[in-house]
Amino acid sequence: MLKLDAIVNTQQIFENTPSKVATHYHLARHSYLSLTEEGRLYIWCGVNEAWIETQSPLHEEGLVLNLCALASAGVSFAGLHPCARCHSATHNHIMVGRDGSVVLNCLSCGSVINVWRDIWEGVQKGAQPYTHVESRLS
Incomplete structure (x- = not known):
């Protein structure tokens, strides 16, 4: 059986997670997202090192990883x-x-x-x- 190449650097994604509240990672935008239980969505701003609330449903776009599913399943x-x-x-x-x-x-x-x-x-x-x-x- 062939071992597949690592296309997505998941190790780096997990190592660089800015905080425990990060729930998703947007592959196309190279951004961490945090979706709260209340349905509010935040995007991590590396420049300000802060979560910024966004109205765009970025977590619903394609190429978004669910970090909890990736870690547990x-x-x-x-x-x-x-x-x-x-x-x-x-x-x-x-x-x-x-x-x-x-x-x-x-x-x-x-x-x-x-x-x-x-x-x-x-x-x-x-x-x-x-x-x-x-x-x-x-």
């Missing part, structure tokens, strides 16, 4: 990507492992694609948030 769903095999846009999940590996896992056709460095950029460009799917289904 060893994997975080990070959005959707159209399946290369069955072309489903609503069932092919981008999954990031604790080891930094990335897999595309389609629940429609059962296809599992290991993401290597040479296709990671394309996966990032095609990533869709789960809210994108919900709006198309309603």
Whole structure:
């Protein structure tokens, strides 16, 4: 069995977490997010070294890691990507492992694609948030 390359540096993400209140990490924006139980969202400002409240639902965008799921379950769903095999846009999940590996896992056709460095950029460009799917289904 081949060992996948670490595409996402999860070790560095965990080591650099600014505080225990960080709940998510936005891969595209390279930003830590904190979602409170009351539904308020904060983004970490490294310049001011402070949490700043934001009205943008950044935690609902694609390529966002749930730090709790990553730490406890060893994997975080990070959005959707159209399946290369069955072309489903609503069932092919981008999954990031604790080891930094990335897999595309389609629940429609059962296809599992290991993401290597040479296709990671394309996966990032095609990533869709789960809210994108919900709006198309309603």
